[in-house]
Amino acid sequence: MALTFTDLVEVDLDKLGTAVADWKKTVDSLKTAAENARTGMQAKSDSAQWAGVNATVTRGFIAKTAKEVSDLHAEANSIYQVLADGHPELVQLQKQVKDASGKDASALGVRVNDIGDGKVVCIFPHVRGDTDERTQEQLDAKRELENRINGILSHAAEVDASVARALRKSHGGDAHNAGHSTYESLNDAQAERALELARKGDKMSDAELQEFNRLMRFNGREKDGEFATEFYQGLGGPEKTLEFYAEMSIDGTSPDASKLRLNAMKDLQQNMGFALANATDPDTRNHLPASWGADFRRLGTQQIGWEQGQWNKPYGYQVLGGLLRYGNYDPRFLDPIAEHVTQLHKKDPYFFLNNKAPGQEDVYGFNPSGKLGSGNDPLNSVLEALGHSPEASEKFFTESPTAYNEDGTVKGGSPGFTSYLDLFTDENFDWTVDTNDTNILADEDKTKNALTFGPEALGHALESATTGRPYDDDAGDAIKHTQARADLVREIVDKFGEHPELIRHNENGDIDEESGALYGMRASLGDITAEYMGDFQRAMYEENSSSDMFPTFGQAAGLNPGHAQQFLSEVGQDPDAYAAITTAQQAYTTDVVDHVINGDGRSAASLDGQIRDAVAPGSAMAGIMSDSRADSIYKYHTASDTEFNESAAEKQKWVDRILGMGVDTVGERVPIAGTVLGWASEDIQESVMKSIEQDTTTEADAEAGAEYSDGRSGAIRSADEAVSRALVDNNDIDWKTAEAIKRAARTAAGISHSDGAQWNSESDAN
Numbered sequence: 001m002a003l004t005f006t007d008l009v010e011v012d013l014d015k016l017g018t019a020v021a022d023w024k025k026t027v028d029s030l031k032t033a034a035e036n037a038r039t040g041m042q043a044k045s046d047s048a049q050w051a052g053v054n055a056t057v058t059r060g061f062i063a064k065t066a067k068e069v070s071d072l073h074a075e076a077n078s079i080y081q082v083l084a085d086g087h088p089e090l091v092q093l094q095k096q097v098k099d100a101s102g103k104d105a106s107a108l109g110v111r112v113n114d115i116g117d118g119k120v121v122c123i124f125p126h127v128r129g130d131t132d133e134r135t136q137e138q139l140d141a142k143r144e145l146e147n148r149i150n151g152i153l154s155h156a157a158e159v160d161a162s163v164a165r166a167l168r169k170s171h172g173g174d175a176h177n178a179g180h181s182t183y184e185s186l187n188d189a190q191a192e193r194a195l196e197l198a199r200k201g202d203k204m205s206d207a208e209l210q211e212f213n214r215l216m217r218f219n220g221r222e223k224d225g226e227f228a229t230e231f232y233q234g235l236g237g238p239e240k241t242l243e244f245y246a247e248m249s250i251d252g253t254s255p256d257a258s259k260l261r262l263n264a265m266k267d268l269q270q271n272m273g274f275a276l277a278n279a280t281d282p283d284t285r286n287h288l289p290a291s292w293g294a295d296f297r298r299l300g301t302q303q304i305g306w307e308q309g310q311w312n313k314p315y316g317y318q319v320l321g322g323l324l325r326y327g328n329y330d331p332r333f334l335d336p337i338a339e340h341v342t343q344l345h346k347k348d349p350y351f352f353l354n355n356k357a358p359g360q361e362d363v364y365g366f367n368p369s370g371k372l373g374s375g376n377d378p379l380n381s382v383l384e385a386l387g388h389s390p391e392a393s394e395k396f397f398t399e400s401p402t403a404y405n406e407d408g409t410v411k412g413g414s415p416g417f418t419s420y421l422d423l424f425t426d427e428n429f430d431w432t433v434d435t436n437d438t439n440i441l442a443d444e445d446k447t448k449n450a451l452t453f454g455p456e457a458l459g460h461a462l463e464s465a466t467t468g469r470p471y472d473d474d475a476g477d478a479i480k481h482t483q484a485r486a487d488l489v490r491e492i493v494d495k496f497g498e499h500p501e502l503i504r505h506n507e508n509g510d511i512d513e514e515s516g517a518l519y520g521m522r523a524s525l526g527d528i529t530a531e532y533m534g535d536f537q538r539a540m541y542e543e544n545s546s547s548d549m550f551p552t553f554g555q556a557a558g559l560n561p562g563h564a565q566q567f568l569s570e571v572g573q574d575p576d577a578y579a580a581i582t583t584a585q586q587a588y589t590t591d592v593v594d595h596v597i598n599g600d601g602r603s604a605a606s607l608d609g610q611i612r613d614a615v616a617p618g619s620a621m622a623g624i625m626s627d628s629r630a631d632s633i634y635k636y637h638t639a640s641d642t643e644f645n646e647s648a649a650e651k652q653k654w655v656d657r658i659l660g661m662g663v664d665t666v667g668e669r670v671p672i673a674g675t676v677l678g679w680a681s682e683d684i685q686e687s688v689m690k691s692i693e694q695d696t697t698t699e700a701d702a703e704a705g706a707e708y709s710d711g712r713s714g715a716i717r718s719a720d721e722a723v724s725r726a727l728v729d730n731n732d733i734d735w736k737t738a739e740a741i742k743r744a745a746r747t748a749a750g751i752s753h754s755d756g757a758q759w760n761s762e763s764d765a766n
Helices: 005-010 013-047 057-108 137-170 186-198 206-218 225-237 238-253 259-279 289-297 316-325 331-347 378-387 388-398 418-422 442-452 453-467 483-498 519-531 533-540 562-573 577-600 604-635 641-650 652-661 681-694 698-703 709-729 735-765
Strands: 111-116 117-121
Touching: 005 013, 005 057, 005 111, 005 137, 013 057, 013 735, 057 111, 057 137, 057 186, 057 388, 117 137, 117 442, 137 186, 137 206, 186 206, 186 225, 206 225, 206 331, 225 238, 225 259, 238 259, 238 289, 238 316, 238 698, 259 316, 259 577, 289 316, 289 331, 316 331, 316 378, 331 388, 331 418, 331 442, 331 604, 378 388, 378 453, 388 418, 388 453, 388 483, 442 453, 453 483, 453 519, 483 519, 483 562, 519 533, 519 562, 533 562, 533 577, 533 604, 562 577, 562 604, 577 604, 577 641, 577 652, 577 709, 604 709, 604 735, 641 681, 681 709, 709 735
Parallel strands: none
Antiparallel strands: 111 117
């Protein structure tokens, strides 16, 4: 019977806490009794001169009694350890579910209903006179809360089941015989169960696979690494790990697999990946030996089989790549593997793909997620791994490469290139078609799409390296830029500013310009631009590096203005990149304007001039974005107005992140919305949406090279609104001065937007 929402909310866990304390006393008492039995009667029995019946019966009885007392202590200690671990975990989960179903649900105006079987549904109660119409934001928030509560219930059910199972095994079911399974922690029992299931391999039932996933999900990411390390050690080493994962992934992605099985395999891939990252981190309290990394590299070019008489065997790296795609890996483990795989690819781009069996029937192979390739080419996999591992990706792209032999051992000398950024952006670098999609070579569109997988993964890796966050960590706060990250951004901007053709995307057959191999990474380049908005705004009008008008977040990148403009021109043609840049630009400009008006040391007499300076760079970037958007739609035919407009809805994170970067600038002042981080966030996002929807031009205007009047109007309005926000709580500036400041902002925005659009048009003509 499943643990229900009502069970978890209403159970009195204080009683369990009392039981834990009682068992601790029992353990202490039995420890003393066992010690006394060992040093007392057992020792005397061993040293006595027995004769006759006593030599066998009595001595044996004493030995058995002493052992039974020791076994009782071991059993009691096992029960205590399991309960002691389970109790605080359940207390924490109970608090989480009470908070979620109480204050969180109340804030959303929803009611939490227990539907049994460990599930709840959240509903909006009907209020008389209410239309019951809900916004998408409200519906999304309700769904998130419902999923969160169900996740807590699932975790609690797993802890409850693990504790019950461990207690049964500790007791053994024999009232007259102590001494059965013993555990030093609840993790011991959970790892034991996970390994019991893993030994069944692809013979695990769907229910058992679900149980396995729960054990891995809720325990594999624990900070001390105990469960993850015990699990991987219990599998039998790196080769056995690869055999198990290969067997499971092929079973779960075969044409005969049900949707339930495939989804469970997607979960297994993630859960095992996160656990492997945990277990291979040398800084966790419990971790695998460093030899695991060397063994994985050795096995990378060896074929792995899991069935007797198996014909088609994948290489180790093809299998391992599926696990590496999930988890934040330590650079000491990941970087040597990533370097080795990259160098193998450079030597022979088709070494791994040629090992793919003809007519292979699996859908996703060793990458059940299906994202960015089937997993047959491990290069995509290690780039995705770097995309989730910021420290590893930063070192990978900023430190000198290490050469490796084919067996994964370190080789003396140079690998033949000086940086991985240079290697991957070489126009002659071979990107492969890594997919099991049908008729891939006969379908040009499928081939083109598959060729973007590698560059997109490269973008993710660079995004991680330059931001200090996993590329898909949308909720993460900004992390101050190190000099190494900022220098890497400058190298990226220089690379694509000098060679924009590498990321150009053209679908217009009338224009004799081929698409560059790397256009698939432009969305990530847009995120990098948004992250380094201060550096890009400095570059627009060549702001002095010592100026504090446009602060950078950490170390400055020192961008080349010409390269920055050309870089933006190409990157802005991607709808996602355009939206990220536009959103971050408006948020950053709003922050700069606020600092000018409300910051220390301002002078009312010169505010109009300072405001002109404050809005000019962002407006110039808006002009570049307007021109790039028109190029994408009318020149290269790679996107539509609808795609540009829809992409903006998902960029709220950049408003919050950019405002978070500005906390140091505005100090302790409490601005418009009440808190520094939440300052005018929704208002700015609404302004961004209006600007993006307004930033359009007709095909006739584009062909005539006309100015983008709608986009220009949007930039003017955005500047005016930035000033208005800053003035809301300011009582020191009179209305006449305020109007003068707004006028200055509008004028500067219009001129600078035209500047940016003109720069872009002129560069297009060259």
